[in-house]
Amino acid sequence: xxxxxxxxxxxxxxxxxxxxxxxxxxxxxxxxxxxxxxxxxxxxxxxxxxxxxxxxxxxxxxxxxxxxxxxxxxxxxxxxxxxxxxxxxxxxxxxxxxxxxxxxxxxxxxxxxxxxxxxxxxxxxxxxxxxxxxxxxxxxxxxxxxxxxxxxxxxxxxxxxxxxxxxxxxxxxxxxxxxxxxxx
Numbered sequence: 001x002x003x004x005x006x007x008x009x010x011x012x013x014x015x016x017x018x019x020x021x022x023x024x025x026x027x028x029x030x031x032x033x034x035x036x037x038x039x040x041x042x043x044x045x046x047x048x049x050x051x052x053x054x055x056x057x058x059x060x061x062x063x064x065x066x067x068x069x070x071x072x073x074x075x076x077x078x079x080x081x082x083x084x085x086x087x088x089x090x091x092x093x094x095x096x097x098x099x100x101x102x103x104x105x106x107x108x109x110x111x112x113x114x115x116x117x118x119x120x121x122x123x124x125x126x127x128x129x130x131x132x133x134x135x136x137x138x139x140x141x142x143x144x145x146x147x148x149x150x151x152x153x154x155x156x157x158x159x160x161x162x163x164x165x166x167x168x169x170x171x172x173x174x175x176x177x178x179x180x181x182x183x184x
Contacts, residue, residue, distance in 0.1 A: 014097045021104045028074055028111050030065045035060065035118045052124050059121035066114035073107030111127035136184055137161070139168075140176040148184035 028122040068173065139161050140146045147168050149160045154160035154169060161168045 002161050010045045014093060017079075017080050017097065017100045017104060021074050021100065022056045024104065024108060025071065025074050025078055028067065028107070031111055031115055032064075032071060035063050035067055035114060038168075039137045048125070056121045056124040059117050063114040063117040063121065066117060070107040070110030070114060071111065073103045075107075077101075077103035077107065092119075092120070093107060104183045138177075138181045138184075139170060141170055141174045141179075144173065148181060 003092065080096065080100065135150055136148065137151055138146060138148050147163050147170075149161040149163035149168075152160040152162045152167065157172055159170045159172060159175060159178070161170070
């Protein structure tokens with residue numbers, strides 16, 4: 001099908017493919033920067049399972065390799081390396097168009113795959129933290145007293161708060177408010 005293209009049109013299509021590759025190359029570099037930023041901003045939370053932490057690290061490295069390979073392929077399509085011994089000809093132009101188009105397609109596929117992999121790696125950081133997530137409350141009584149701590153099992157009609165100093169039991173009819181807090 002490439003042989004049906006006139007030589008002038010083939011040159012125009014090759015120029016279009018290379019120009020497109022140059023434009024995509026800038027977008028790929030931005031994607032690589034995004035992957036790097038995600039790797040830097042990733043805060044390791046000790047409450048996450050070690051397997052999940054390792055998985056996230058491996059996925060970020062896979063995304064990095066995919067992005068770099070994609071950048072290389074699109075860069076080769078945009079700025080090809082020529083053999084100085086070979087003279088350009090019509091067959092070479094047809095081969096160059098096919099090769100550049102293939103490199104551009106594969107490079108873009110790898111770039112999009114790298115973004116998907118880094119999104120998956122980032123999703124692993126949403127592991128619930130059962131140690132601190134909403135586990136402490138500020139309790140106020142109608143007489144103005146307040147306590148801060150963790151809720152615990154209590155008898156019916158009362159609320160038990162495990163404070164830093166001692167457990168406190170408050171009757172529900174004395175309760176003014178209960179609000180979650182980040183810390184006491």
